[in-house]
Amino acid sequence: MTSSLDAYLGSQCDSDPTRRQVAETIRQLCAASVKVRNTITNGSASEHLGASRDAMNAGGDVQKELDVVADRLFLDAAKAAGIAYFGSEEQDEAIVIDRDGALALAIDPLDGSSNIETNVSIGTIFSILPVTDAHRGDPKSAFLQPGSRQLAAGFFIYGPQLLLVLSVGNGTHVFIFSSSFGGFVELIGSVSIPERASEFAINASNYRHWEPQIRSYIDDCLAGAEGPRERDFNMRWIGSMVADCYRILVRGGVFLYPGDARKGYAKGRLRHVYEASPVAFCVEHAGGSATDGLHRILDIVPDSLHARTSLVFGGKREVARIARYMADPAELSERSPLFGKRSLFRA
Ligand SMILES: O=P(O)(O)OC[C@H]1O[C@](O)(COP(=O)(O)O)[C@@H](O)[C@@H]1O
Numbered sequence: 001m002t003s004s005l006d007a008y009l010g011s012q013c014d015s016d017p018t019r020r021q022v023a024e025t026i027r028q029l030c031a032a033s034v035k036v037r038n039t040i041t042n043g044s045a046s047e048h049l050g051a052s053r054d055a056m057n058a059g060g061d062v063q064k065e066l067d068v069v070a071d072r073l074f075l076d077a078a079k080a081a082g083i084a085y086f087g088s089e090e091q092d093e094a095i096v097i098d099r100d101g102a103l104a105l106a107i108d109p110l111d112g113s114s115n116i117e118t119n120v121s122i123g124t125i126f127s128i129l130p131v132t133d134a135h136r137g138d139p140k141s142a143f144l145q146p147g148s149r150q151l152a153a154g155f156f157i158y159g160p161q162l163l164l165v166l167s168v169g170n171g172t173h174v175f176i177f178s179s180s181f182g183g184f185v186e187l188i189g190s191v192s193i194p195e196r197a198s199e200f201a202i203n204a205s206n207y208r209h210w211e212p213q214i215r216s217y218i219d220d221c222l223a224g225a226e227g228p229r230e231r232d233f234n235m236r237w238i239g240s241m242v243a244d245c246y247r248i249l250v251r252g253g254v255f256l257y258p259g260d261a262r263k264g265y266a267k268g269r270l271r272h273v274y275e276a277s278p279v280a281f282c283v284e285h286a287g288g289s290a291t292d293g294l295h296r297i298l299d300i301v302p303d304s305l306h307a308r309t310s311l312v313f314g315g316k317r318e319v320a321r322i323a324r325y326m327a328d329p330a331e332l333s334e335r336s337p338l339f340g341k342r343s344l345f346r347a
Pocket residue numbers: 061089108110111112113114203239240241242269270
C-alpha cells in the first residue's frame with residue numbers, strides 16, 4: 001500500500017522534540033508548495049508571474065514576480081512552523097522569526113526563475129539546520145554550518161507532477177502530490193542513483209570561460225565512442241537545477257556548474273547554503289556524491305548566507321572522475337596526444 005508523507009514523517013521524526021519540529025516544518029512547506037503550484041497553474045495569474053520587477057536580490061539576479069510571491073508563501077510557512085531564522089535567496093539578511101526556536105530554514109523559494117515564462121519545470125529548494133545557543137546572538141551564523149549538519153533537506157518540483165524529493169537523513173525519498181488523496185504520497189521509497197550512466201548536464205555556452213580541466217572532461221565525453229571514454233554521451237541542460245537533479249536521481253548522470261572566468265562567476269552561479277548543500281544532502285543519501293569539483297560540499301563551511309560554490313553532483317564514479325581531472329591536470333597532458341589535443345570546440 002502507498003504510504004503518505006505524514007505517515008513517513010511520523011515514523012522518522014518522532015524520536016525527540018527537535019525532530020518533531022522538523023516534521024512540522026516539512027508539513028508547512030508542503031502546504032506552501034501546493035499554494036505555489038496553484039499560483040503557477042492558475043492561467044489568469046501566469047501572465048505576470050514571469051515578469052521582471054525593478055528589484056534585484058542579494059545575489060544580483062533580477063527578481064521575477066513569482067520569486068517574490070513564493071518567498072512570501074514560504075516565509076508564512078516558516079512562521080507557522082515556529083522556525084527561529086529564515087534565510088532566503090530573495091532576502092538580503094536572515095530574518096528572525098522566533099528567538100527561542102530550534103531550527104533555521106534556508107530556502108531558494110523559486111529555482112529555475114529563467115524558465116517561469118516558458119512553462120518548464122521549476123521548483124523550491126530547502127535546507128533545515130539546527131540552531132544552538134552559539135547561534136542565538138547572530139542569526140546568520142546558523143546558516144554558516146557545514147551541510148553535513150542538516151536535519152532535513154529537499155526540493156519541490158512544479159512540473160507535470162508536483163513532487164517532493166526529501167531526505168531526513170535516512171535515504172532519499174520521493175513523494176507526489178495526489179489531489180484525490182489530498183496530500184503527498186510516496187512515489188519512490190528509497191532512491192538509488194544508477195551508477196553507470198552516460199549523460200551530463202552543463203551549460204555548454206560557457207565553454208570558452210571554463211578552466212582547461214572542465215573543458216578536457218567535456219571534450220572527452222563529446223569525443224564519444226572514438227574518444228578516451230569509448231562510449232557515446234548524451235547531454236541535457238534544463239536550466240532548473242531541481243529538474244536536472246531529479247533526472248539524475250532517477251536516471252543517473254552528472255551535473256556541473258563550475259566556476260568560470262566571467263566576472264562574478266569565479267565560484268559559478270549556484271548558492272551554497274540553499275542550493276548546493278540541500279541538493280548534496282539528497283544526492284548523497286541516494287548513493288551519489290556532490291563536490292565543488294574537488295571537495296565534498298557537505299564538509300565545506302560557507303562564509304555567507306548568499307555564498308556561491310562551484311557544484312558537481314551525480315553518480316559517485318563520475319563525480320570522482322571529474323575530481324581527478326581537477327586535481328591533476330598533468331595526468332591529462334600525459335594522455336595519448338590523439339585525445340589530449342582533440343576537441344569538437346577547439347580547433
Ligand atoms: O542560466 P544558467 O547560467 O544556465 O543557470 C541555470 C542555473 O541557475 C539556476 O536557475 C539558479 O537558480 P535561481 O533560478 O534560483 O536563481 C539553476 O536552477 C540552474 O541550474
